[in-house]
Ligand SMILES: Cc1cc2nc3c(=O)[nH]c(=O)nc-3n(C[C@H](O)[C@H](O)[C@H](O)COP(=O)(O)OP(=O)(O)OC[C@H]3O[C@@H](n4cnc5c(N)ncnc54)[C@H](O)[C@@H]3O)c2cc1C
């Protein structure tokens with residue numbers, strides 16, 4: 338089997354998503370070790386701009402598998418096309434970002450190729466003819482290093498973990514994709530309000546818990562998030578307040594919510610249960626505000642203020658607003 | 665509609681993970697187990713679909729240890745009709761071998777819908793549902809938080825990065841359930857009594873060797889203990905100074 342590596346790009350609104358460029362960069366490092374070529378694959382229609390981006394992303398070859406029937410994502414339709422391209426290009430590895438699309442598509446591809454898949458990979462290597470990868474288990478409470486024992490090696494890579502690179506312009510080949518009979522198809526994509534930063538992409542996460550006492554008091558949390566300026570901070574929540582119906586499920590941080598890793602995380606009125614810590618312990622800097630000096634959240638926080646959120650948060654919001662304005 | 669619900673027995677979410685002496689697995693000493701949280705949404709969805717259609721069957725299946733009888737009995741007590749335990753005493757961490765065993769079993773029973781959780785919170789593989797779908801030749805929608813069924817076609821909604829996707833999917837299908845899809849019921853006394861008489865079959869799992877080997881398992885570096893910068897609103901200037909000058913995040 339050849340050592341070529343296929344990277345499946347995620348194209349939305351005609352543009353390549355950044356985590357796909359990170360995956361191409363990770364693939365080029367592996368290819369430098371095993372002598373293979375990196376092939377970036379885009380599937381769908383209207384792929385020209387995406388291919389132009391991919392051509393300078395470090396890939397050796399770009400393939401556009403075009404089909405009007407695949408203008409919208411279809412897990413089964415895309416998987417068939419990707420599996421065909423893996424075979425046509427003699428690939429020994431298939432990579433994609435661990436995003437909503439990657440999590441839906443790549444397991445299907447792995448099944449069609451009758452092989453394993455390592456998900457949410459944070460480090461990759463190739464040595465002595467085999468691929469190894471490191472991935473979190475138990476929501477990041479532990480990590481496993483795994484060695485693939487079946488071919489090809491298939492993995493989804495954690496976003497914001499590998500740095501994208503650039504490279505000399507690679508050739509772009511267009512092939513006609515055979516969509517086949519589609520079982521599932523995306524009908525509509527409803528964009529979130531444009532001023533809302535996705536929780537997992539936010540530079541700052543301001544999370545609130547039961548210590549806020551009433552749902553309307555989350556205004557304090559929203560105001561602190563807004564103080565960082567537009568497009569910077571997102572609001573998060575503990576499960577206690579999500580289950581109480583104060584906040585939407587999409588905001589839950591933790592083992593059964595989202596795992597976030599922002600440069601700055603605020604836990605306000607959150608006790609720091611182990612399931613919550615699993616979702617935020619890899620944040621670079623953690624700030625806790627809690628009136629109980631014994632709250633477990635202080636054991637992981639870099640900085641803590643012991644005090645009443647209703648008194649501390651408005652003062653902090655004002656101070657952050659001034660600090661941001663002074664920049 | 666004949667529904668198969670895949671459930672997994674996992675260490676409770678508050679487990680403080682310790683590494684076993686072999687350095688490649690977790691230490692099971694003192695670990696408590698429970699039904700994977702997301703699989704509760706799958707069981708509930710199956711029961712609601714059966715109740716709405718007024719016909720059909722709900723079978724729960726797990727690939728796991730003999731002790732998983734407990735989680736299967738719980739699913740029966742909530743209202744499932746039948747349970748099947750594909751017995752293995754290995755920790756199921758590799759989705760290729762597990763998926764092979766599950767899909768091969770599903771092919772032997774009447775089934776037009778497979779419901780799964782979005783993720784098992786032990787190995788966090790996050791891949792079984794689409795894998796099963798491909799092996800069974802079914803359509804699939806993952807991480808679904810709203811689901812409607814009209815004339816044999818599902819309309820599902822799911823969150824993607826910064827947006828919400830509406831997906832249609834023909835039956836037979838595999839659907840993976842995300843939090844928010846429904847509010848799972850718990851077993852009541854009547855259900856618990858009824859569950860004792862429901863069938864729970866045990867079959868040795870036909871699971872091939874794993875498609876990957878765990879070379880090592882490790883714990884992340886502990887976070888260095890932080891500091892309390894002060895009490896109350898008076899501590900705010902010190903905090904902001906530390907964020908700006910020390911942590912350099914402002
Ligand atoms: C299977 C399972 C999965 C779970 N998954 C998650 C998950 O993904 N995410 C998650 O968060 N939890 C999860 N949990 C729940 C978790 O165990 C805790 O119950 C939850 O995190 C507690 O939320 P909390 O910190 O907001 O509330 P509490 O634990 O009630 O803490 C409230 C805190 O607010 C402080 N406080 C009170 N008043 C004030 C005030 N005026 N000012 C400042 N501080 C104040 C208190 O001192 C306390 O520390 C899970 C549990 C289970 C069983």
Ligand SMILES: Nc1ncnc2c1ncn2[C@@H]1O[C@H](COP(=O)(O)O)[C@@H](O)[C@H]1O
Nearest residue numbers: 670671727780781783784789790791792
């Ligand atoms: N060993 C297993 N037995 C039965 N179902 C499983 C098993 N492992 C995973 N599943 C199902 O697949 C879903 C996703 O799991 P995973 O892909 O392992 O994260 C789970 O929520 C279950 O519904």
